[in-house]
Amino acid sequence: MTDVVEPLLAATIRTAVPLALAALGELLVERTGLINIGLEGAILAGALGALVGASGHGVALGFASAMVAGMVVALLFVVFVVWIRADQIIAGTALTLLSMGATGTLYRAIYGSSGAALSIPTSAALPIPGLAALPVVGTALFSQPPITYLVYLLAPALAWWLASTHAGLALRAIGDRPDAAEAAGIAVDRVRSLAVLFSGALGGLAGGTLVLAQAGTFAEGMSAGRGFIAIAIVALGRWTPLGVIGGALLFGAASALQFAFQAMGWNAPYQVFLAVPYLLTLAALAGAVGRARAPASLGQALEPRR
Amino acid sequence: MKRGAHTRTSRRASVAWELAQAGVVLLAIVGTTALLLAAGGYAVDSGLAALWRGSMGSWYAFTSATLVRAIPLMLTGVSVAIAFRAGVLNIGAEGQLLAGAAAAAAVALSLDGLPAVSVIVFALAASALGGAGWASIAAFLRARFGVLEVISTIMLNFIALHAVSYLVRGPLQEPTHVYPQSSTIGDAIHLPRIAGAGRLHIGLLLAVGASVVAGWVLRRTAAGFRLIAAGESPSAATSAGGIDVMITTTLTFFVSGALAGLAGGVEVLGVTFALYENISPGYGYTAIAVALLARLDPWRVAATALLFGGLEAGAGAMQRDAGVPSTLVTVIEAALILAVVAVGALRRRSSVPDAATGPIAA
Numbered sequence: 001m002t003d004v005v006e007p008l009l010a011a012t013i014r015t016a017v018p019l020a021l022a023a024l025g026e027l028l029v030e031r032t033g034l035i036n037i038g039l040e041g042a043i044l045a046g047a048l049g050a051l052v053g054a055s056g057h058g059v060a061l062g063f064a065s066a067m068v069a070g071m072v073v074a075l076l077f078v079v080f081v082v083w084i085r086a087d088q089i090i091a092g093t094a095l096t097l098l099s100m101g102a103t104g105t106l107y108r109a110i111y112g113s114s115g116a117a118l119s120i121p122t123s124a125a126l127p128i129p130g131l132a133a134l135p136v137v138g139t140a141l142f143s144q145p146p147i148t149y150l151v152y153l154l155a156p157a158l159a160w161w162l163a164s165t166h167a168g169l170a171l172r173a174i175g176d177r178p179d180a181a182e183a184a185g186i187a188v189d190r191v192r193s194l195a196v197l198f199s200g201a202l203g204g205l206a207g208g209t210l211v212l213a214q215a216g217t218f219a220e221g222m223s224a225g226r227g228f229i230a231i232a233i234v235a236l237g238r239w240t241p242l243g244v245i246g247g248a249l250l251f252g253a254a255s256a257l258q259f260a261f262q263a264m265g266w267n268a269p270y271q272v273f274l275a276v277p278y279l280l281t282l283a284a285l286a287g288a289v290g291r292a293r294a295p296a297s298l299g300q301a302l303e304p305r306r
Numbered sequence: 307m308k309r310g311a312h313t314r315t316s317r318r319a320s321v322a323w324e325l326a327q328a329g330v331v332l333l334a335i336v337g338t339t340a341l342l343l344a345a346g347g348y349a350v351d352s353g354l355a356a357l358w359r360g361s362m363g364s365w366y367a368f369t370s371a372t373l374v375r376a377i378p379l380m381l382t383g384v385s386v387a388i389a390f391r392a393g394v395l396n397i398g399a400e401g402q403l404l405a406g407a408a409a410a411a412a413v414a415l416s417l418d419g420l421p422a423v424s425v426i427v428f429a430l431a432a433s434a435l436g437g438a439g440w441a442s443i444a445a446f447l448r449a450r451f452g453v454l455e456v457i458s459t460i461m462l463n464f465i466a467l468h469a470v471s472y473l474v475r476g477p478l479q480e481p482t483h484v485y486p487q488s489s490t491i492g493d494a495i496h497l498p499r500i501a502g503a504g505r506l507h508i509g510l511l512l513a514v515g516a517s518v519v520a521g522w523v524l525r526r527t528a529a530g531f532r533l534i535a536a537g538e539s540p541s542a543a544t545s546a547g548g549i550d551v552m553i554t555t556t557l558t559f560f561v562s563g564a565l566a567g568l569a570g571g572v573e574v575l576g577v578t579f580a581l582y583e584n585i586s587p588g589y590g591y592t593a594i595a596v597a598l599l600a601r602l603d604p605w606r607v608a609a610t611a612l613l614f615g616g617l618e619a620g621a622g623a624m625q626r627d628a629g630v631p632s633t634l635v636t637v638i639e640a641a642l643i644l645a646v647v648a649v650g651a652l653r654r655r656s657s658v659p660d661a662a663t664g665p666i667a668a
Binding site for chain 1: 476
């Protein structure tokens with residue numbers, strides 16, 4: 001039993017970590033009423049940033065430059081959406097497109113069009129003494145690269161921050177009633193900009209995780225829709241940090257099950273597993289699975305600047 | 307929109323205005339490309355020359371590369387344009403295209419034996435229905451539960467991709483069960499080629515037709531008026547115009563899906579002749595850029611689809627002949643969209659500072 005469950009659990013966590021990172025950032029953005037479709041671009045930029053940063057400089061610098069790269073994409077989103085008031089969906093789509101083009105072009109320009117096989121330092125697993133020895137779940141949960149533990153800490157921290165701090169309350173107020181928040185003296189544009197930048201940093205970290213803790217290299221388009229999946233996870237997690245972790249685990253489990261089925265040579269339509277989380281997300285959005293409540297102003301055009 | 311101008315001179319002036327704008331866009335593209343080439347350390351002249359050669363440099367390049375790519379972009383571009391005009395942010399053209407492609411392949415393969423023309427007609431009709439059906443899921447979720455179509459159509463794009471992945475390994479897989487693709491559609495059921503124009507097929511007529519008809523409907527018919535009114539101000543359309551906004555937007559969503567589905571059907575019957583996973587290199591996403599650059603006008607979409615078809619065709623040649631990464635073109639496309647939305651937003655802000663504006667007046 002253990003030898004089936006343990007690798008499955010480990011694969012679930014591995015897939016879930018970058019998704020959770022990206023989704024936790026997107027969660028804050030959506031709680032301010034915005035939808036950042038450019039998240040996919042931030043992840044991709046983070047992945048290339050990680051490769052460039054880690055080549056010759058080590059894992060830590062890789063993660064740092066991944067964050068910076070993600071924040072650059074996020075800053076563009078701030079400029080176009082918060083400052084210029086361009087349509088957020090269109091700007092986000094364009095930024096994802098821009099990142100796909102720019103990372104592909106830069107990668108080929110820096111490393112040659114063949115994309116020479118690169119070996120960069122990767123983030124090794126750091127077993128937590130005691131916990132890692134737990135039966136079944138020990139290695140899967142507690143013998144992971146440090147970035148995984150960051151997710152464990154970040155989700156409850158964000159949950160507390162949103163629920164219990166003045167700043168968290170202000171952020172939630174913006175998502176529900178931006179005009180009222182503005183009238184109450186909250187600097188709506190500034191909070192939104194900071195939330196987007198924060199999500200860019202986390203999106204970049206998600207991309208960095210793919211490169212530094214998983215693949216060990218960069219491939220064009222390696223974000224493979226994770227930014228969009230993260231948006232789904234936020235909805236599936238009903239716009240709460242702990243819900244987001246649950247959603248990320250569900251998507252992770254679906255992908256782990258798919259690989260398990262393929263590895264065991266079962267002739268089952270594994271695509272069903274891959275499609276189920278999306279179907280559940282649609283059901284959650286429609287209110288069939290629990291009570292999903294989106295921030296009231298989510299996705300609406302921004303109020304004119306005053 | 308400066309319209310209501312039917313006199314000859316003003317019409318001539320507006321044509322000149324359109325041409326001037328097109329010229330500015332082309333200059334901007336050439337300028338940005340040159341700038342990016344120079345920044346990347348590539349030879350600007352040979353890069354631009356390859357871009358030209360691959361897209362417009364020869365009759366073959368123009369018909370078999372540029373126009374063949376412009377066809378799905380035109381159909382999906384019109385699909386996105388009318389949806390956005392109605393305030394329906396359908397970014398699911400990619401999924402609807404896949405649904406249409408799957409429907410067309412299924413019908414074309416299962417009706418083998420009927421007269422070829424009728425099979426083609428049925429397959430194309432099935433692709434339009436498939437696309438509309440796929441869009442109807444998001445339309446229903448929006449109308450019934452208020453689910454944002456931006457999110458639901460993204461989900462449906464992924465589900466469509468997984469569904470096609472299943473179909474080409476399951477019910478629709480070719481008989482030897484080796485390759486993840488459907489059987490090849492018989493020669494007789496291919497869309498006829500246009501004589502003397504290489505690989506160009508008559509799907510072009512459908513695409514141009516869709517653009518012309520959609521533009522005419524928006525400009526001249528009551529249905530088009532309702533569609534635009536619903537998009538620009540749903541509350542005013544309801545109260546002052548007596549328009550049932552929900553019915554209007556839902557119908558627009560169907561038609562938008564049907565056009566994207568048709569793009570998939572035309573692609574299967576005219577270009578790929580089989581269903582497989584990577585049947586679309588992201589036409590449904592590029593379509594958003596095509597529609598926006600056309601400022602959501604179906605007539606202009608015909609021109610912008612041609613432009614983007616040419617860019618994508620030229621990108622390959624640039625990579626082959628000048629060693630320039632073909633992804634450079636994606637950067638240019640993205641920069642174009644950003645420029646268009648930014649200019650639109652800035653102009654809106656300077657002209658009507660406090661007016662409530664439509665969802666996307668690009």
